[in-house]
Amino acid sequence: MREFLFNGLIYLLGFVGLAAVGLIPCRVWQVLRDTLKGGRQIRNIVLAFLAIFFAVVALWSDVYIAGRVFKCLARTYCGPSIASGWVYLAMLGVVYIIFEIICFAIRKACRAKEVGPVI
Numbered sequence: 001m002r003e004f005l006f007n008g009l010i011y012l013l014g015f016v017g018l019a020a021v022g023l024i025p026c027r028v029w030q031v032l033r034d035t036l037k038g039g040r041q042i043r044n045i046v047l048a049f050l051a052i053f054f055a056v057v058a059l060w061s062d063v064y065i066a067g068r069v070f071k072c073l074a075r076t077y078c079g080p081s082i083a084s085g086w087v088y089l090a091m092l093g094v095v096y097i098i099f100e101i102i103c104f105a106i107r108k109a110c111r112a113k114e115v116g117p118v119i
Helices: 002-036 042-074 084-111
Strands: none
Touching: 002 042, 002 084, 042 084
16 A cells, blocks of 8 residues: 555656656746835845745756756666656656745745834
8 A cells, every 4th residue: 555655656746757858947937027016125125035046946856857868768767666756757846846836935925015103
């Protein structure tokens, strides 16, 4: 039963990773556009730098893992097992899910209203 769940998780994350190959550049564009629209408050500037940093990390991961998948598909040897391509896609799926969680947190922080001092 454990092996069935583990394989199902790999395939599920693999499909997310397959979609993430095209979704990450689009989401990076959206997040950076929305984040950079913020005012010139120090909080918005810090959040913009965080968004840029995580966007670069996500894009680099996307390009690197997509290159590994391309090499896997283009060569006769992919890896130590048949599922190596799925494992690469699953890694990209995990990167995409983490990126979406970070984007959600940054978006929430950008929309948070300023709260005055509590006495």
